[in-house]
Amino acid sequence: MISAARRSVPSLRMRLTAYFGASTMLILSVAGTVLYANLSLGLRSEDATVIRGKAEVVRGILARYPDQPEMLEEEVVLEPAVRIIQPYFARVLDPAVGTLYETPGMSEAIPSAAFLPPPASGAADPDPTTRHTPGGRIFLVLTVRATPEREGGRTIQVALDVTRDALILARQRRLLIALILLGVAISGTAGYLTARRGLRPLARITEATQRVTAAQLDQRIGTHPWPAELAELAAVFDGMMKRLEDSFDRLSSFSANLAHELRTPLTNLRGEAEVALSRSRTEDEYREVLESALEEYDRLTRLIDRLLFLARADAGAADLERRRLSARDEMEAVRDYYASVADERGVALLCRGQADVVADPMLLRRALGNLVANALEHTPAGGEVTLSACGDSDGVRFVVADTGHGIDEADVPHVFERFYRSTDGGGTASGTGLGLPLVASIARLHGGWASLSGTPDKGTSVTLFLPRTSTGPTRDMTAL
Amino acid sequence: MWTRESEAEVHLIMMRVLVIEDESKTAAYLEQGLSEAGFVVDVARRGDEGYLRARTGAPDLVVLDITLPRRDGWQILRDLRGQGVDIPILCLTARDAVSDRVRGLDLGADDYLVKPFAFSELLARIRSLLRRGGPQVTDVLAVSDLEVDLIRRRARRAGRGLDLSPKEFSLLAFLVRRQGEVLSRAMLAAEVWGMPRGTDSNVVDVAIRRLRAKVDEPFDTHLIHTVRGVGYVLEARPERS
Numbered sequence: 001m002i003s004a005a006r007r008s009v010p011s012l013r014m015r016l017t018a019y020f021g022a023s024t025m026l027i028l029s030v031a032g033t034v035l036y037a038n039l040s041l042g043l044r045s046e047d048a049t050v051i052r053g054k055a056e057v058v059r060g061i062l063a064r065y066p067d068q069p070e071m072l073e074e075e076v077v078l079e080p081a082v083r084i085i086q087p088y089f090a091r092v093l094d095p096a097v098g099t100l101y102e103t104p105g106m107s108e109a110i111p112s113a114a115f116l117p118p119p120a121s122g123a124a125d126p127d128p129t130t131r132h133t134p135g136g137r138i139f140l141v142l143t144v145r146a147t148p149e150r151e152g153g154r155t156i157q158v159a160l161d162v163t164r165d166a167l168i169l170a171r172q173r174r175l176l177i178a179l180i181l182l183g184v185a186i187s188g189t190a191g192y193l194t195a196r197r198g199l200r201p202l203a204r205i206t207e208a209t210q211r212v213t214a215a216q217l218d219q220r221i222g223t224h225p226w227p228a229e230l231a232e233l234a235a236v237f238d239g240m241m242k243r244l245e246d247s248f249d250r251l252s253s254f255s256a257n258l259a260h261e262l263r264t265p266l267t268n269l270r271g272e273a274e275v276a277l278s279r280s281r282t283e284d285e286y287r288e289v290l291e292s293a294l295e296e297y298d299r300l301t302r303l304i305d306r307l308l309f310l311a312r313a314d315a316g317a318a319d320l321e322r323r324r325l326s327a328r329d330e331m332e333a334v335r336d337y338y339a340s341v342a343d344e345r346g347v348a349l350l351c352r353g354q355a356d357v358v359a360d361p362m363l364l365r366r367a368l369g370n371l372v373a374n375a376l377e378h379t380p381a382g383g384e385v386t387l388s389a390c391g392d393s394d395g396v397r398f399v400v401a402d403t404g405h406g407i408d409e410a411d412v413p414h415v416f417e418r419f420y421r422s423t424d425g426g427g428t429a430s431g432t433g434l435g436l437p438l439v440a441s442i443a444r445l446h447g448g449w450a451s452l453s454g455t456p457d458k459g460t461s462v463t464l465f466l467p468r469t470s471t472g473p474t475r476d477m478t479a480l
Numbered sequence: 481m482w483t484r485e486s487e488a489e490v491h492l493i494m495m496r497v498l499v500i501e502d503e504s505k506t507a508a509y510l511e512q513g514l515s516e517a518g519f520v521v522d523v524a525r526r527g528d529e530g531y532l533r534a535r536t537g538a539p540d541l542v543v544l545d546i547t548l549p550r551r552d553g554w555q556i557l558r559d560l561r562g563q564g565v566d567i568p569i570l571c572l573t574a575r576d577a578v579s580d581r582v583r584g585l586d587l588g589a590d591d592y593l594v595k596p597f598a599f600s601e602l603l604a605r606i607r608s609l610l611r612r613g614g615p616q617v618t619d620v621l622a623v624s625d626l627e628v629d630l631i632r633r634r635a636r637r638a639g640r641g642l643d644l645s646p647k648e649f650s651l652l653a654f655l656v657r658r659q660g661e662v663l664s665r666a667m668l669a670a671e672v673w674g675m676p677r678g679t680d681s682n683v684v685d686v687a688i689r690r691l692r693a694k695v696d697e698p699f700d701t702h703l704i705h706t707v708r709g710v711g712y713v714l715e716a717r718p719e720r721s
Binding site (some may be wrong): 020027069172234290291292293294295297298300302304305309315333334336338339340341362363366370373 | 523596647669673674675676677678679680683686687690709710
């Protein structure tokens with residue numbers, strides 16, 4: 001099962017590795033791209049400043065020192081010839097004469113077609129444009145007007161060699177890619193190692209879990225100092241184990257109790273029959289044995305009836321015949337039945353309240369009857385047992401309260417368990433230890449619940465809640 | 481043992497009951513018990529055989545086990561009703577899921593008993609089925625010197641009015657109506673108080689004790705008798721010596 005899951009879903013280790021790598025790549029790429037763009041823009045604007053500056057200088061000389069050609073020559077011919085960093089070419093054109101000055105080798109380096117025609121007179125200088133020459137070099141070119149058209153219409157052409165910029169940028173790009181790849185590799189490896197280390201407790205918790213078997217349900221894994229995230233899992237797992245263990249315990253004690261309950265009447269039956277047959281008896285003695293046997297059969301029949309009912313209720317298979325009933329009528333029917341017993345014991349049996357309830361009448365009477373029988377059994381003479389009903393929008397609450405000797409607090413959580421008998425030895429209604437579980441089952445069949453509260457020496461009260469609208473039986477196997 | 485002849489029972493004597501039951505111990509005690517209760521009993525141990533006898537033997541009532549070899553109880557029930565046989569049929573089964581019960585009654589069973597059942601209960605049901613359509617119960621019933629007026633809900637014994645609570649009267653009336661029949665505590669709890677089966681039926685003992693205090697104790701002869709392990713019966717027994 002584990003290998004199948006592994007096949008379809010990548011392991012946590014691989015996932016973490018991938019997440020680390022991907023996030024590193026993302027961070028480095030964004031940072032690198034920003035830096036690269038910044039560098040590229042910076043270079044370009046610096047080049048533009050340089051080329052505009054050159055054009056401006058030439059134009060200035062032409063305008064201010066028209067009678068000093070050596071200045072122009074210095075700027076257009078001599079300086080470019082010796083310049084190593086950011087070499088440039090410049091040319092001054094006169095429409096009448098043609099080329100006035102030109103940096104030597106300019107025509108060979110850049111075809112004159114690469115230059116745009118000059119802008120219209122009076123227009124602002126255009127932006128420089130980039131040109132790739134057949135020789136593999138890259139130039140920034142700019143054509144500006146030196147003098148307006150009517151004053152001779154001279155133009156200046158400047159070309160700045162920016163091949164080096166491209167080289168710088170290319171190197172930058174390579175560096176960046178290398179950096180990203182390296183980063184991804186490092187962070188991926190780190191991610192893999194971290195994940196492996198970080199997930200080691202998971203392997204250990206799996207091992208610890210595997211040690212738990214049906215025979216060792218008392219094993220707990222929460223005792224180990226797990227990291228916070230796994231501590232929670234361990235606690236949840238332990239909680240589940242606790243419930244399982246409890247259910248197992250209850251189930252096995254249920255079976256043991258059941259065997260015991262069956263054994264007692266069988267022992268009586270067998271013993272009485274054997275003793276009776278061991279010698280010849282009078283007719284009355286035989287009759288005595290048979291009558292006693294009938295009582296034991298009754299006991300067995302009742303036990304089986306109750307167990308079957310509980311089993312069917314657990315399986316949700318008991319059929320309910322729900323009807324709209326008057327809670328008061330049902331309570332009074334139960335009171336009528338127990339009235340003689342209450343009277344004999346000197347206990348007042350009272351009914352209070354009224355509500356409409358939708359329930360199976362036989363099951364409701366059975367539940368209330370069990371509760372009243374219990375209450376009467378635990379209430380001394382002079383006491384009181386009260387049956388009351390109270391309805392609201394949720395449903396109807398039946399309370400059977402007595403003024404008996406109450407219940408030991410230690411017993412409260414267990415009273416709805418099958419065959420549970422309180423520590424003080426007091427039995428339930430019929431003494432089978434199935435009375436209250438039966439009430440709880442009937443409540444659940446109606447989608448409701450039952451609860452018990454008591455104060456020692458003050459009395460006990462059991463609440464049976466039946467909802468107005470049922471969403472079907474509530475299943476609760478923990479009551480087993 | 482189970483009953484004594486009394487006027488109310490005379491018309492039931494010599495009624496023919498067919499028992500279709502394969503389990504030999506069950507069949508044997510049913511035969512003995514019913515014979516001793518005054519019925520003429522015929523036992524069929526197989527389904528097909530039972531079906532034939534039910535059709536040709538003209539019994540007054542059939543006690544039918546559901547789990548049978550050859551032809552099961554459901555099938556026999558369906559076939560008999562399909563053939564227009566309308567004698568009362570009482571089904572016996574070890575399965576008591578409500579759906580089974582409903583199925584039995586849907587198929588035309590008149591009553592349904594779940595194993596293990598008290599024999600007294602079976603007897604009571606059989607009598608009740610045979611009485612159906614029989615002589616109408618009169619308004620005033622009498623056993624020995626006890627008179628029960630069902631309309632006015634009053635009881636008198638030896639000419640003296642008895643001071644009974646409504647429930648005590650209902651209990652007495654039921655016992656008198658079924659005089660001579662042994663009635664189980666569970667049956668009394670169900671019929672008189674409307675309490676479901678499985679209720680703590682010892683309460684009935686207390687109610688009977690109180691009834692006796694009013695109906696029997698002030699008088700020389702006792703009418704309400706305990707049948708230990710089974711229940712109670714109301715009948716006039718010969719004076720004890």
